[in-house]
Amino acid sequence: xxxxxxxxxxxxxxxxxxxxxxxxxxxxxxxxxVRVECPCAQCIHEITGxxxxxxxxxxxxxxxxxxxxxxxxxxxxxxxDAHASGIYTWERLHGxxxxxxxxxxx
Ligand SMILES: [Zn+2]
Numbered sequence: 793x794x795x796x797x798x799x800x801x802x803x804x805x806x807x808x809x810x811x812x813x814x815x816x817x818x819x820x821x822x823x824x825x826v827r828v829e830c831p832c833a834q835c836i837h838e839i840t841g842x843x844x845x846x847x848x849x850x851x852x853x854x855x856x857x858x859x860x861x862x863x864x865x866x867x868x869x870x871x872x873d874a875h876a877s878g879i880y881t882w883e884r885l886h887g888x889x890x891x892x893x894x895x896x897x898x
Contacts, residue, residue, distance in 0.1 A: 794882065794883055794886070795813045795814045795815045795817075795882070795886055796813070796814050796864075796882050797811050797812065797813060797814070797867075797882060797885070798812045798813065798814050799811070799812040800812070800859070800867065802823075802855070802856050802859060803820065804855060806820070807822060807823050807824075807853075807855065808820040808821060808822055808823065808895070809821045809822075809823060809826055809856070810897070811885060811889070812898070813886065813889075816898070817889075817896060817898065818896070818897050818898035819889040819894050819895065819896050819897065820894070820895045820897055821885075821888055821889065821891075821893070821894050821895075822893050822894075823854050823855050823856065824847065824850055824852065824854050825888065825891060825893045825894070826869070826880070826888060827845075827850050827854045827869075827871055827873070827875070827878075828845060828846070828847050828850055829880075829884075829888050829891075830845060830869075830875065830877075830878035830880075831878060831879070831880065831881075831884055832877040832878045832879065833877070834875075834877055835875075835878070850873065851872075851873060853872070854871060854872055854873055855871070855872050856869045856870065856871055856872070857870050857871065857872050858870035858876075862879050865881055865882060866879045866880055866881045866882065867879070867880045867882075867885060868880075
């Protein structure tokens with residue numbers, strides 16, 4: 793069984809998504825990092841796997857306007873750039889937590 797989030801919130805004042813995991817670790821992920829890591833078919837080429845979205849294409853003030861769950865396995869985000877097709881599985885979100893820009897807070 794992989795880890796799952798126990799709490800998840802958008803910290804708009806610092807521009808980060810805070811995720812507490814079932815293994816006790818808590819991470820903060822910059823909104824822009826999460827947006828750039830969007831796994832949807834518009835952001836990653838379905839056949840080649842090439843990432844078509846780059847950080848320089850995303851506004852620095854990007855933020856989620858809506859967070860929702862997809863079943864009990866993923867996070868759905870509606871972004872301020874109107875991008876709304878990203879479904880972040882727990883496994884993928886947990887993977888983003890190991891990114892250099894992620895901050896471990898607990
Ligand atoms: Zn996307």
